[in-house]
Amino acid sequence: MPTPERGGAGVVPPSPARQQWPLWEVFVRPRRGLSHTHTGSLHAPDAELALRNARDLYTRRQEGVSIWVVRSSDITASAPDEKDAFFDPAGDKVYRHPTFYEIPDEVEHL
Amino acid sequence: MTTIAEPSADRVQAEFDAIIEADQRIEPRDWMPEAYRSTLVRQIAQHAHSEIIGMQPEGNWLTRAPSLKRKAILIAKVQDEAGHGLYLYGAAETLGVSRDDLLDLLHAGRQRYSSIFNYPTLTWADVGAIGWLVDGAAIMNQIPLTRCSYGPYARAMVRICKEESFHQRQGFESLLTLSRGTAAQHAMAQDAVNRWWWPSVMMFGPPDSDSPHSGQSMAWGIKRFSNDELRQRFVDICVPQAEVLGLALPDADLAWNDERGHYDFGEIDWSEFKRVLSGDGPCNRQRLANRVAAHVGGQWVRDAAMAYAAKQAGRAATAAPEVVVDAEEARHDADA
Amino acid sequence: MSEPLLDTAVARYCLALGDDALVLSHRLCEWAANSPVIEEDVALMNIALDLIGQARSFLSYAGEREGAGRTEDDLAYLRSERDFCNVQLVEMANGDFATTMTRQLLFSAYQYELYERLSSSADTQIAAISAKAFKEVTYHRDHAATWVVRLGDGTEESHRRMVVALNAVWPYAGELFDPLGSDPSLGGLVEQHVACDPVSLHEPWSAYVTSVLAQATLEVTTTTWTPAGGRGGLHTEGFGYLLAEMQHLHRSFPEATW
Numbered sequence: 001m002p003t004p005e006r007g008g009a010g011v012v013p014p015s016p017a018r019q020q021w022p023l024w025e026v027f028v029r030p031r032r033g034l035s036h037t038h039t040g041s042l043h044a045p046d047a048e049l050a051l052r053n054a055r056d057l058y059t060r061r062q063e064g065v066s067i068w069v070v071r072s073s074d075i076t077a078s079a080p081d082e083k084d085a086f087f088d089p090a091g092d093k094v095y096r097h098p099t100f101y102e103i104p105d106e107v108e109h110l
Numbered sequence: 111m112t113t114i115a116e117p118s119a120d121r122v123q124a125e126f127d128a129i130i131e132a133d134q135r136i137e138p139r140d141w142m143p144e145a146y147r148s149t150l151v152r153q154i155a156q157h158a159h160s161e162i163i164g165m166q167p168e169g170n171w172l173t174r175a176p177s178l179k180r181k182a183i184l185i186a187k188v189q190d191e192a193g194h195g196l197y198l199y200g201a202a203e204t205l206g207v208s209r210d211d212l213l214d215l216l217h218a219g220r221q222r223y224s225s226i227f228n229y230p231t232l233t234w235a236d237v238g239a240i241g242w243l244v245d246g247a248a249i250m251n252q253i254p255l256t257r258c259s260y261g262p263y264a265r266a267m268v269r270i271c272k273e274e275s276f277h278q279r280q281g282f283e284s285l286l287t288l289s290r291g292t293a294a295q296h297a298m299a300q301d302a303v304n305r306w307w308w309p310s311v312m313m314f315g316p317p318d319s320d321s322p323h324s325g326q327s328m329a330w331g332i333k334r335f336s337n338d339e340l341r342q343r344f345v346d347i348c349v350p351q352a353e354v355l356g357l358a359l360p361d362a363d364l365a366w367n368d369e370r371g372h373y374d375f376g377e378i379d380w381s382e383f384k385r386v387l388s389g390d391g392p393c394n395r396q397r398l399a400n401r402v403a404a405h406v407g408g409q410w411v412r413d414a415a416m417a418y419a420a421k422q423a424g425r426a427a428t429a430a431p432e433v434v435v436d437a438e439e440a441r442h443d444a445d446a
Numbered sequence: 447m448s449e450p451l452l453d454t455a456v457a458r459y460c461l462a463l464g465d466d467a468l469v470l471s472h473r474l475c476e477w478a479a480n481s482p483v484i485e486e487d488v489a490l491m492n493i494a495l496d497l498i499g500q501a502r503s504f505l506s507y508a509g510e511r512e513g514a515g516r517t518e519d520d521l522a523y524l525r526s527e528r529d530f531c532n533v534q535l536v537e538m539a540n541g542d543f544a545t546t547m548t549r550q551l552l553f554s555a556y557q558y559e560l561y562e563r564l565s566s567s568a569d570t571q572i573a574a575i576s577a578k579a580f581k582e583v584t585y586h587r588d589h590a591a592t593w594v595v596r597l598g599d600g601t602e603e604s605h606r607r608m609v610v611a612l613n614a615v616w617p618y619a620g621e622l623f624d625p626l627g628s629d630p631s632l633g634g635l636v637e638q639h640v641a642c643d644p645v646s647l648h649e650p651w652s653a654y655v656t657s658v659l660a661q662a663t664l665e666v667t668t669t670t671w672t673p674a675g676g677r678g679g680l681h682t683e684g685f686g687y688l689l690a691e692m693q694h695l696h697r698s699f700p701e702a703t704w
Contacts, residue, residue, distance in 0.1 A: 020208060020209075020210045021412065021415070021416065021483070023203060023208075040197060040200045040201075040265075040266070041200040041203060041204075042196060042200065042485065043209060043483075043485070044485070045412075045415035045416050045418070045419040045596075046415070046418070046419040046422060048592060049415065049485075049592065049596075052489070052588075052589060052592065053485045053488070053489070056193075056485070056488045056489050056492055057193050057196055057197075057485070057488060077139070162479075162484060165478055165479040165487065166479045169475075169478035169479045172475040172476075172478055173472060173475050173476060173691050173692060174691060174692065174694065174695050175695075176523075176695040176696040176699070176702075176704045177519050177523075177696065177704040178468075178498060178501065178502050178505075178518050178519055178522055179502075179704075180704050181475075181498060182495060182498050182499065182502070185471075185475060185478075185491050185494050185495045185498065186491075186495055188478050188479075188487075188491055189487070189488055189491035189492060189495065192484055192487035192488045192491065193488050195484060196484055196485065196488070199484075234695055234704075284704070287703060287704060288704075291702055291703055291704075292699060292701075292702050294699065294702075295699065295702055400479065400480070401479075403480075404479065404480045404481065404482070407480075407482065408481065408482025408483055408543070409482075410482075410601065410603050410604055410607070411482035411483065411486075411543050411597070411604070412482060412483055413600070413601055413603075413604070414596055414597050414600025414601045414603070414604030415596050415600065417600045417601045417604075418595070418596040418599055418600045421599065
């Protein structure tokens with residue numbers, strides 16, 4: 001089968017300061033009268049592609065749907081109240097920040 | 111920033127345990143034992159990798175689908191698989207890993223994907239067999255996961271299960287059509303089932319006696335039923351379905367056991383399972399090579415998109431204040 | 447125009463519309479599991495799915511008007527190279543992602559103008575299919591434009607690849623706008639407001655494509671070479687391989703149902 005052009009197989013080049021597509025959160029309002037609900041996240045390099053990808057991934061391009069995309073890093077989350085088993089001094093971000101966890105190279109199966 | 115006294119280690123563990131005990135959901139920022147987190151990262155990531163790798167054996171028949179209807183169904187299925195992979199990577203990322211890191215681990219062979227996809231799709235009937243058996247087994251694993259203790263994973267599973275059951279029905283229907291078709295089509299269907307049955311049965315993992323981590327996963331509400339339980343359930347469901355299909359399951363020991371209220375089935379060849387799992391199945395090298403090639407080959411595209419985004423950001427910074435925050439703009443559109 | 451002649455003309459017209467969509471959908475399927483980023487696997491399969499839907503609608507209708515009992519599958523799987531009426535543009539090999547997106551931009555921008563006009567075709571079936579398809583190709587066109595801009599105005603490498611892609615793909619766009627009248631059996635359809643003459647689509651198409659390329663920091667290519675012939679069943683050498691792969695299984699089981 002004719003294949004599209006691809007790079008060499010096998011060795012993955014080491015990732016230095018490789019640029020990753022940032023993470024975005026997606027909010028969808030499925031129809032008029034309802035409010036936007038958080039449906040998940042996706043990666044995109046910019047807002048336009050984030051919106052397009054969100055449409056493909058979370059709505060299958062149904063009509064009458066409204067989508068918001070926001071960079072995950074732009075969201076500020078509430079601090080936990082004392083009753084919750086919760087303490088995070090390093091920031092009020094939605095998710096655990098990736099650099100909190102360093103995975104040593106020799107760890108198998110993560 | 112508010113100053114909250116850090117709760118004691120005992121207290122956070124107790125609160126975590128209480129949430130699990132009450133069958134409620136752990137959310138991304140809750141305290142969780144490190145082993146809970148790392149177990150979930152591995153499980154969710156490997157689930158995501160399975161969806162992505164799974165596009166290969168199915169995609170193998172897109173350009174040769176024998177009718178436009180079947181072609182459309184298969185395109186939709188492959189598209190769904192890519193989407194499921196993305197939902198799952200999203201869920202994994204809430205635990206503090208990036209998708210790129212997870213993909214690196216897959217490409218380096220340090221994270222796995224479901225071994226079932228290391229088998230080749232040799233005929234059109236394989237596509238139907240995968241729908242009936244592989245998706246069937248996956249659904250059996252996935253429905254309990256919709257009640258998994260980790261919120262983002264459970265929610266991703268709800269979305270996935272809705273779509274997956276559709277695929278299983280399509281696969282079953284395709285096999286039925288073949289089985290009732292010409293003699294050659296029937297033979298094709300039977301041959302596919304002969305090759306996919308045992309690997310599907312193995313999808314539920316090693317026997318309980320050989321599964322050391324299961325206990326902890328169950329205690330954490332990640333796993334709801336044991337491997338053997340799910341496997342038995344799968345066999346019990348498939349036997350009558352095979353009868354409807356008019357296809358034989360390649361197991362001479364399959365027999366209804368009145369006492370147990372289940373079907374007895376034959377010995378699984380665990381040495382094959384281990385062999386394929388460890389990298390020596392028919393398609394392991396090919397699957398990974400294709401995956402790596404797509405990723406490496408696409409680097410220039412991803413880089414271009416990032417470069418453009420950076421340029422745009424630079425332009426916006428120097429331009430007149432016409433810059434609109436994404437959410438703002440979207441809100442205007444929504445209210446229009 | 448007499449009824450039978452009209453039937454034949456409409457059938458032939460729809461065959462071409464269906465073939466364009468069918469062949470491009472097939473090419474896009476080759477990207478499954480091979481796309482540069484997983485989001486594109488989703489997007490490209492989405493486009494492929496839309497296109498095959500258009501193909502099925504047009505081919506079914508063509509078979510109906512032809513009145514010889516040919517189904518969408520008969521038309522897709524049992525015709526040979528010389529009987530396919532798609533333009534050569536859609537049968538081009540995918541090449542790299544730049545080539546694929548260039549092809550998509552040029553073709554979807556054409557379908558955009560085409561379906562917009564055909565939505566008010568005097569033939570209600572063509573109008574209905576086109577109205578639905580118009581929404582779909584609006585999305586396809588925007589998707590391709592989004593990528594052409596990013597690749598053209600991205601890195602040096604992506605820009606270079608886009609230049610190569612444009613040079614390769616551009617000459618094939620010309621065939622999209624060949625007048626309908628060059629096929630005598632189709633001439634009357636324009637007067638009857640059933641079909642639209644592709645010549646009329648060229649200006650708006652050109653305006654749109656030029657603006658996208660400008661945004662992408664790419665220059666509109668000029669070419670003296672204008673390959674054509676697809677509408678008349680004269681295809682590229684690669685097309686035979688495409689059909690062989692697409693049709694082999696179906697042809698191997700005559701009279702079988704799938």
